[in-house]
Amino acid sequence: MRLTHFKRFAAAVFAVSAWPFPALAAPFAYITNQLAETVAIVDMQAGKVAATVPVKGKPAGVAVSPDGSRVYVSAPETGSIAVIDAVTRKAIREVKVSSGALGIATDLNGKRLFVADWYQNIVTVLDTDSLQTLKTITVGQSPSGLAVSPDNRWLYVANRLSDSVSKIDLEHLTVAATVKVGAHPFGLAIDSEGKRIYTANVESDDVTVIDAASMKVAATIKVQSRPYAATFALNDSRLLVTNQDSDSVSVIDTAELKEHAVLDVGGKPEGINTHHDDRHVYVANWFDGTVSVIDAKSLRVVDTIKTGEGSRAFGRFIGN
Numbered sequence: 001m002r003l004t005h006f007k008r009f010a011a012a013v014f015a016v017s018a019w020p021f022p023a024l025a026a027p028f029a030y031i032t033n034q035l036a037e038t039v040a041i042v043d044m045q046a047g048k049v050a051a052t053v054p055v056k057g058k059p060a061g062v063a064v065s066p067d068g069s070r071v072y073v074s075a076p077e078t079g080s081i082a083v084i085d086a087v088t089r090k091a092i093r094e095v096k097v098s099s100g101a102l103g104i105a106t107d108l109n110g111k112r113l114f115v116a117d118w119y120q121n122i123v124t125v126l127d128t129d130s131l132q133t134l135k136t137i138t139v140g141q142s143p144s145g146l147a148v149s150p151d152n153r154w155l156y157v158a159n160r161l162s163d164s165v166s167k168i169d170l171e172h173l174t175v176a177a178t179v180k181v182g183a184h185p186f187g188l189a190i191d192s193e194g195k196r197i198y199t200a201n202v203e204s205d206d207v208t209v210i211d212a213a214s215m216k217v218a219a220t221i222k223v224q225s226r227p228y229a230a231t232f233a234l235n236d237s238r239l240l241v242t243n244q245d246s247d248s249v250s251v252i253d254t255a256e257l258k259e260h261a262v263l264d265v266g267g268k269p270e271g272i273n274t275h276h277d278d279r280h281v282y283v284a285n286w287f288d289g290t291v292s293v294i295d296a297k298s299l300r301v302v303d304t305i306k307t308g309e310g311s312r313a314f315g316r317f318i319g320n
Helices: 011-018
Strands: 028-033 038-043 048-054 061-064 070-075 082-084 092-097 103-104 112-117 122-127 133-138 143-148 156-160 164-169 174-180 185-190 196-201 204-212 215-223 228-235 238-245 248-253 259-266 271-274 280-285 290-295 300-306 314-316
Touching: 028 061, 028 070, 028 271, 028 280, 048 092, 048 204, 061 122, 061 290, 070 103, 082 103, 082 300, 103 156, 103 314, 122 143, 122 248, 133 174, 143 196, 143 314, 156 185, 156 314, 164 185, 174 215, 196 228, 196 238, 215 259, 228 271, 238 271, 248 271, 271 314
Parallel strands: 061 103, 061 314, 143 185
Antiparallel strands: 028 038, 038 048, 061 070, 070 082, 082 092, 103 112, 112 122, 122 133, 143 156, 156 164, 164 174, 185 196, 196 204, 204 215, 228 238, 238 248, 248 259, 271 280, 280 290, 290 300
């Protein structure tokens, strides 16, 4: 089924009913606006942009440190990583990594930063204190999405042009296994128990489900046109997948491994991440320069937030 946009509710209505946020909590979403060369900091309780930070080099990927104090942003045009201080809301450091820096993630201790290089077919491992390179790991062609397992033991890498996913051993920093998936995987997500990895396959319009232990394909789920990235909600019972060319989000039932619903969002949805409440899902819309907010329980778009030109936000962009 297809559900259309709902008009933005008044702030007072949100405060009373639609938003079950703790009174003192003010989580923020960090949205890379690639064309505007900025990062919009969205106050998720207020439902609006609280600040905008300039970042040169066409920022695309984003990863928030586990403690929420730092935001790491990849800039593919300059081959660098920008570091934003979440308290001062300023870019405090920039380090050159490699020419095609795109996908980015931190380990669960916040001690290491991983950057996928689209052109050089490597993942660079950096120390987050010094931002010095610890190692480069060769993977498949055009690595993009990255996801760390819940036990901090493995890093999974979507290799777009190799149609594969690599599993990296984070103790030894070596590739432990590689599995073929659908055509041109880009974003990926791993469930909270670390048992299954889901890849959004851009060219085959489907999602591959991988058994993490055996690194074998468990299922393939058809979605809409050009799926890009994915996130879980409602205790992993739902996987939400952005479909770039359908201007929609597919909602997958992870028990049945089937598309359960299709929700209309903004134009060219790309990055997607879930609020700490495990219910509200945020979608960055490239063409509209907006973020759509989905209630995963009611399956409705409950808000639309203007963020900036070319909103992409590829990665885990929600912090404290």
